[in-house]
Amino acid sequence: MSRYFDLFCRGVEWVAAILLGSVTVLVVVSTLGRYLFASPVPDSFDISRLALGACLAWGFAVIGLKGGHIQVDLVAEALGPRMRRAVDALAWAALLFFAILLVWKTWGRVLSARASGETTFDLRLPLWPFLALIWAGLAASCVTIGAKLLRILTGAEIVASADNQELDEAKRGLR
Numbered sequence: 001m002s003r004y005f006d007l008f009c010r011g012v013e014w015v016a017a018i019l020l021g022s023v024t025v026l027v028v029v030s031t032l033g034r035y036l037f038a039s040p041v042p043d044s045f046d047i048s049r050l051a052l053g054a055c056l057a058w059g060f061a062v063i064g065l066k067g068g069h070i071q072v073d074l075v076a077e078a079l080g081p082r083m084r085r086a087v088d089a090l091a092w093a094a095l096l097f098f099a100i101l102l103v104w105k106t107w108g109r110v111l112s113a114r115a116s117g118e119t120t121f122d123l124r125l126p127l128w129p130f131l132a133l134i135w136a137g138l139a140a141s142c143v144t145i146g147a148k149l150l151r152i153l154t155g156a157e158i159v160a161s162a163d164n165q166e167l168d169e170a171k172r173g174l175r
Helices: 002-037 044-066 074-078 081-116 128-154 162-171
Strands: none
Touching: 002 044, 002 128, 044 081, 044 128, 074 081, 081 128
């Protein structure tokens, strides 16, 4: 089971990286086209903003994997290990709850865009596949956040403070 989850996690990271790279390339090519040839890439604004939304959604899933989001652990640092795990579990459960709500509302938006036939401005590309890609990233985040919460509840993982994570990364030469 762990092997399949590791493959899933690696896939999530690759999707996020590819989306970020594609947004970067699209913006650079469109900007160069606009200023050098007076002809930007058609629909570059719409496609780049939708792809950036997908990139953020898949990046959110990566946060569920690594737990690298902003932490305010002033209270948690003062608690013992058992209470700290309870606080961490509560925080991750709240994150999972709101992620599920976001997935639900985004799915409604996907269905709405598909039913209405919304398209981009220039090329008339349908919007719903882009929105579905965003939804898939958010759904993946629910899986990764749920797995992280389960690992915290079972004691298989201890959420380290942000300072400890930075020190550990510095020791390993990652920062």
